[in-house]
Amino acid sequence: MQSIFKTVGIVGTGAMGRGIAQMAAQAGSQVLLFDVQPDAAMAAMQALQSTWQTLQAKGKLNDDQLATFVARLSVADSVAELAPCDLVVEAVVERLDVKQRLFAELEDIVSPTAVLATNTSSLSVTSIAAALKRPGQLAGYHFFNPVPLMRVVEVIAGLKTSAAVCMQLTDYTRQFGHTPVSAQDTPGFIVNHAGRGYGTEALRVAGERVADFATIDRILKDQMGFRLGPFELMDLTALDVSHPVMESIYRQYYDEPRYRPSVITAQRLAGGVVGKKVGEGFYKYEGGLVQMPAEPAVPVVADMPPVWVSPKAARRAELYQLLKNLGASIETGAAPSSMALILVAPLGLDVTTLAAVERLDATRTMGIDMMLDDAATKRRVLATNPATRPDMRNAAHALFARDGKSVSVIRDSGGFVTQRVAATIVNIAADMCQQGICTPADLDVAVTLGLGYPMGPLAMGDRIGPTNVLEVLFNMQTVYGDTRYRPSPWLRRRGALGLSLTHEEG
Numbered sequence: 001m002q003s004i005f006k007t008v009g010i011v012g013t014g015a016m017g018r019g020i021a022q023m024a025a026q027a028g029s030q031v032l033l034f035d036v037q038p039d040a041a042m043a044a045m046q047a048l049q050s051t052w053q054t055l056q057a058k059g060k061l062n063d064d065q066l067a068t069f070v071a072r073l074s075v076a077d078s079v080a081e082l083a084p085c086d087l088v089v090e091a092v093v094e095r096l097d098v099k100q101r102l103f104a105e106l107e108d109i110v111s112p113t114a115v116l117a118t119n120t121s122s123l124s125v126t127s128i129a130a131a132l133k134r135p136g137q138l139a140g141y142h143f144f145n146p147v148p149l150m151r152v153v154e155v156i157a158g159l160k161t162s163a164a165v166c167m168q169l170t171d172y173t174r175q176f177g178h179t180p181v182s183a184q185d186t187p188g189f190i191v192n193h194a195g196r197g198y199g200t201e202a203l204r205v206a207g208e209r210v211a212d213f214a215t216i217d218r219i220l221k222d223q224m225g226f227r228l229g230p231f232e233l234m235d236l237t238a239l240d241v242s243h244p245v246m247e248s249i250y251r252q253y254y255d256e257p258r259y260r261p262s263v264i265t266a267q268r269l270a271g272g273v274v275g276k277k278v279g280e281g282f283y284k285y286e287g288g289l290v291q292m293p294a295e296p297a298v299p300v301v302a303d304m305p306p307v308w309v310s311p312k313a314a315r316r317a318e319l320y321q322l323l324k325n326l327g328a329s330i331e332t333g334a335a336p337s338s339m340a341l342i343l344v345a346p347l348g349l350d351v352t353t354l355a356a357v358e359r360l361d362a363t364r365t366m367g368i369d370m371m372l373d374d375a376a377t378k379r380r381v382l383a384t385n386p387a388t389r390p391d392m393r394n395a396a397h398a399l400f401a402r403d404g405k406s407v408s409v410i411r412d413s414g415g416f417v418t419q420r421v422a423a424t425i426v427n428i429a430a431d432m433c434q435q436g437i438c439t440p441a442d443l444d445v446a447v448t449l450g451l452g453y454p455m456g457p458l459a460m461g462d463r464i465g466p467t468n469v470l471e472v473l474f475n476m477q478t479v480y481g482d483t484r485y486r487p488s489p490w491l492r493r494r495g496a497l498g499l500s501l502t503h504e505e506g
Contacts, residue, residue, distance in 0.1 A: 019147025
């Protein structure tokens, strides 16, 4: 196979550098490994040889492939030995001054046509290239760890990056079987930017004591299909990694409220309770296994009250059918009887507000999240208000668990857990499209592959319905009086025209 880049230099041979080197060698390039740490490059080469031998033992490589890949690796003892490279990728420490010095040195060593690429995840590509004589030859080339398994690569154009350089990197990415996505040079690029909503909004929910960590994780996994809840994910990545990223993107966007970090993670980071790797984070770990608290038991209710549904409930017809399937005694009068359990199904509003506006007896009023089709979820979520009686809370919990489906009961808030988190994710993605950071297609592909979401943020918005997302955001902005829920103009226009969020504009 003829590689786009004949000789590739890798500077920095930690886990990320080794992964990039593996892909480059497998794509047909001769690879030179360099690291300032003594013997690190040699250790990386030996580790890669071991990796390929393991793949051969599993039948994923034959003898010829193994020999060919091993022959393509060599160690450079100095930066000067990278002179023959037509691509150099750095994977060194995330410090602007270090990267700037490295590329200034490389620029004087390699050919004027050689491509220089930074694997930075958080620094400005434009800033890294600012002191170079040929800034057009430098681009961002952001891989995800582990590189061989995370099959998306962000190709980032700095302010002066040549379009031809980005095209070369894009084609090279495809050559080793990964998916390239194109991004403008903005804080967080695509994946780390689009991923802000999941953790930050979940932290706000927890900070308001709407629900505990485990309940929030269960709700988002069972209602939206996330593989890990936000607190499980933060435990896995560790707060000493994820919290600084939260702070960095927030500051780089000049304290934009949508990206505001949480005191919860700041305090836990200060206390060393950073996640799975230390045995304790949002959860405790024993032998590497999470110790998840048990779910509350379903209450036993002998005498179930009749149920009355607000005329303004979301998916009212579907809610009636669900109640019928569960064997509830349904009241259909204009007002509830004095014995009835009262159900509201808001989008973005809190149960308290609806009880007051609709002049309902708050002591008997509960909310249910009907943003999504009940048949498409594995969990139902109910919400109390501050006045809800315990007997009504228990009756609602028992009723909606009758068919064996999991039920979570949370405290009142503007928007249920899924509504708040999903609407925030969609809104941030819409704002990225508004800024022209990337195309809608690249955004959804990057997030699906880079973060493992069940679908891209824009596809998520289409599943919920753009008008429903807008209603949640408008109502949450009213409840909280906070601009962090201000709908993106891009989202508002799409919603007004009834367009799919994944539709590419002409």
